[in-house]
Amino acid sequence: MTITQEQSAPLVAVVGATGNQGGSVVRALVDSPKPYRVRGFTRDATKSAAQALAKLGVEVVTVSLVVENKEQVYKVFDGASYAFLVTNFWEHVDVDKEVAEGKLLIDACKAASVAGIVWSGLPSFKEFTNGKYTHVYHFEGKAVITGYGRESGVPFVDVQAGYYTSNFFKPPFLPIKQADGSYVLALPVKPSTLNPLIDVEKDYGKFVRYALELEAFPDGQTFAAYSENISVEKIMEQWSQGTGAKFSYLQIPREQFEQGFKGVGAPPHVVEDMVDQMGALDEFGWPVPPIPEVLKSSLRTWADYVKETDWKPFFADAQ
Numbered sequence: 410m411t412i413t414q415e416q417s418a419p420l421v422a423v424v425g426a427t428g429n430q431g432g433s434v435v436r437a438l439v440d441s442p443k444p445y446r447v448r449g450f451t452r453d454a455t456k457s458a459a460q461a462l463a464k465l466g467v468e469v470v471t472v473s474l475v476v477e478n479k480e481q482v483y484k485v486f487d488g489a490s491y492a493f494l495v496t497n498f499w500e501h502v503d504v505d506k507e508v509a510e511g512k513l514l515i516d517a518c519k520a521a522s523v524a525g526i527v528w529s530g531l532p533s534f535k536e537f538t539n540g541k542y543t544h545v546y547h548f549e550g551k552a553v554i555t556g557y558g559r560e561s562g563v564p565f566v567d568v569q570a571g572y573y574t575s576n577f578f579k580p581p582f583l584p585i586k587q588a589d590g591s592y593v594l595a596l597p598v599k600p601s602t603l604n605p606l607i608d609v610e611k612d613y614g615k616f617v618r619y620a621l622e623l624e625a626f627p628d629g630q631t632f633a634a635y636s637e638n639i640s641v642e643k644i645m646e647q648w649s650q651g652t653g654a655k656f657s658y659l660q661i662p663r664e665q666f667e668q669g670f671k672g673v674g675a676p677p678h679v680v681e682d683m684v685d686q687m688g689a690l691d692e693f694g695w696p697v698p699p700i701p702e703v704l705k706s707s708l709r710t711w712a713d714y715v716k717e718t719d720w721k722p723f724f725a726d727a728q
Contacts, residue, residue: 412466418444419490421621422523424474424514425497426467427451427458429609430529430570434493437614439465443622450474450485476509486521493617494518495529496554502679504550511554515561525564525626527617530555532569534689537696542689544681564628566620570613571605571635571697574714578723581669581683584656591655597663597684598691600642605635605697608709612636615704633697636708644711651715654724663688 421438425431426449438445448468451459463469472478472485486492494514498507511528518526533552534545543549558565576582584592607613616634620627641658648656663684670680689695700708709717 412439412447413444414446414466415444416446418446419524420446420448420488422448422450422486422489422492422518424450424493425495426462426469427456428495428497429573429575430495430613431493432458433610433612433614434617435462435465435467435614437618441618441622448485448489474510474514476513479513482513483517483520486517486523489518489521489523491525491527491621492518492523493527493529496551498547498550502546502676504546507547507550508553511551512557515554515558515563519561519563523563525566525621525628526558526561527566527568527620528555528558530558530567530569530631532695534686538689538693541692542685544678544685545689546678546682548686559629564626566627566629567631568613568616568620569631569633569697570609571607571633571695573609574606574709574711575609580673581666583723591657593657593659594641594645595659595661595666596641597661597666597687598641600658600660601640602690603638603640603694604644604690605633605638605695606644606711606714607635608714609634612708615707616701619701619704631698632701635697635700636710638697639711647712648715651712652720 423431423434426435431449435447435449438447446468447466448470449462450470450472452471452473453459454469454471459469470485472481474482494511496507496511498504515526531548531551534548535543536552555567581596582594584594586592613634616632620632645656645658666687667680667684670683
């Protein structure tokens with residue numbers, strides 16, 4: 410169904426409409442049998458992704474969603490029935506900036522009297538490791554924003570994205586080509602460590618739409634968007650089966666992993682973030698809630714992703 414302009418349809422404001430998660434949300438709403446109006450935010454309405462959204466009937470709005478632009482940020486949520494919110498720590502690797510911007514978005518939604526917020530959060534590793542791992546900043550910042558949203562008085566749902574399948578195209582999850590032509594992924598976690606994977610562009614928006622289309626808006630609930638919770642060794646096995654190349658896994662000491670990040674000039678707090686994340690996964694895992702039964706059959710598994718992906722860029726980069 411195409412997006413409608415009928416005023417009786419709910420208006421969903423989508424942050425990051427040309428990005429991975431926001432774009433997936435827009436596509437999921439387009440595919441819904443229910444009518445929606447969609448307002449998509451972007452910093453550049455001239456780029457091809459934004460123009461493609463406009464052709465679908467999306468109201469494309471150019472705005473910079475930063476604290477310094479507070480007045481304009483408040484304006485763009487006017488009239489919205491619901492809002493999808495997301496922040497991007499990796500754009501600037503500044504957790505204080507991310508938290509400030511997340512709180513700004515929630516405040517703007519509250520001022521606009523939206524009926525509900527769907528937020529792309531993450532859990533607190535500090536909380537579920539009982540304070541042992543405290544430096545996973547790109548998780549902790551989102552957890553702080555989640556707490557703020559829960560206390561805002563606006564109905565608030567957290568839809569957490571699992572690990573992107575596309576992460577395997579880049580370090581530190583990019584396997585390295587060996588002299589014999591095989592590929593080795595080296596991380597400081599056990600081979601049995603589970604990873605909740607998601608093809609974010611294809612599937613993340615389905616979880617957001619699911620939350621929006623429940624009989625009652627699920628205020629206070631947390632969903633995890635992933636297709637399967639799969640071990641590292643199983644990822645390697647299915648990668649080999651799907652491509653014909655040989656993939657294997659090597660567990661390395663955490664100190665070696667840390668030195669690798671330092672060696673490429675990563676900021677100290679980013680090194681801390683990644684090392685603590687690996688430590689927490691290895692020791693505690695990521696406790697994700699079950700996938701809603703109605704969504705399971707529509708999600709792309711890792712095996713499906715391997716079979717349907719063009720791996721030529723990967724094989725070119727994994728040298």
